[in-house]
Amino acid sequence: MIDFRSDTVTQPCAKMRDAMANAVVGDDVYGDDPTVNELENWTAKRHGFEAALFCSSGTQANLLALMSHCQRGDEYLCGQQAHNYKFEGGGAAVLGSIQPQPIENEKDGSLSLEKLARAIKPDDPHFARTTLISIENTINGKVLPLDYLSSLKAFAEHHQLKLHLDGARVYNAATALDVDITEIVQHFDSMTICLSKGLGAPIGSLLLGSSELIKQARRWRKVLGGGMRQAGILCAAAKIALTDNIAKLKVDHRNAKYLAEQINAIDGFEVNLNQVATNMVFVKVAEHIDIAVLAEALKVKGILIAPNRYMRLVTHLGIDQSAIDSFITELKTLSRQ
Structure with missing residues (x-):
């Protein structure tokens, strides 16, 4: 996952x-x-x-x-x-x-x-x-x-x-x-x-x-x-x-920046890029998106999020850039449905 x-x-x-x-x-x-x-x-x-x-x-x-x-x-x-x-x-x-x-x-x-x-x-x-x-x-x-x-x-x-x-x-x-x-x-x-x-x-x-x-x-x-x-x-x-593992936190921070930039380019999702300082990305999800349904659909694809209208995404040792790319691809597809 x-x-x-x-x-x-x-x-x-x-x-x-x-x-x-x-x-x-x-x-x-x-x-x-x-x-x-x-x-x-x-x-x-x-x-x-x-x-x-x-x-x-x-x-x-x-x-x-x-x-x-x-x-x-x-x-x-x-x-x-x-x-x-x-x-x-x-x-x-x-x-x-x-x-x-x-x-x-x-x-x-x-x-x-x-x-x-x-x-x-x-x-x-x-x-x-x-x-x-x-x-x-x-x-x-x-x-x-x-x-x-x-x-x-x-x-x-x-x-x-x-x-x-x-x-x-x-x-x-x-x-x-x-x-x-x-x-x-x-x-x-x-x-x-x-x-x-x-x-x-x-x-x-x-x-x-x-x-x-x-x-x-x-x-x-x-x-x-x-x-x-x-x-x-x-x-x-x-x-x-x-x-x-302390040195690896730099990678988590870079991945958070990358995740924020990628998700901010998707309609219905908004991130204040200036507030991404470490490994957390807070995403404002538009009202027309059913975040609970989206979370279940992502889970079927092997991706876990904590559904919330102001959603927190966290990068860590188990998340690399390819994982972010997979998430972004699925998010673009599912959010259009």
Whole structure:
């Protein structure tokens, strides 16, 4: 299948599968898995943090960050479109007794410092305690500028708030900006990295932060049922994702540009080419096109999309230019019917 629904559909390569089959493992709950320990230590050092924790998913890693930064009755500020607010089941509130305070995202995906300032609660028992700011980069494929991140860090320090990065696609941001990852993550007290999206690992995310934060997160991970045993099998693939697949994101970005240009030339489909910054293409579909019927017809042809009037298409390791050409050919034919 040619699958444009998300970059979460990537599958492990042969090198990953060999590494998983031959990984040296132990019981990670006891701290005895050498492959897990090596990945966590290497990742922390590479990104400039004291410690790291391997987690089953980005949702779990984000929740652990929130629960480790915040106490019961605290709140975190985030965007209305933030994944850890909108798409993670309300975990902060349900499981952490933490109140989210969403702020409307600006058109470029950022959060206005003025709006953030107005949302910070007074030191008064009537209010939740504002403790943390959480942002996402990339967000809906948009890349936050480095000067904005620097300003946000200064803002957080001024207001004595911690700053967390949902870095599910942070390597896409670094690739688009053509900078080393440390130029982005140096501004944050904690961050997550998703390994199973564009980086191509089968499972897992990493949480990075101070030694004390990760100590807290490790305890909460166990409480939440996230303590894994021979997890080195997964971490062997994760290490390859971080060493071999980052450079391939440039290809995903080029393919997204190509996809956007090709689809924009088809009647009934409109893409703002200036907003294609990474591996996501957002397509406005005309009202006369039955997008649900179109999606079913494409599926018969071996092509998967997530039907929506404002449709997201995502490029990744499983999408090359020939796959895009096949999709465009079928889309032209089917949209005329």
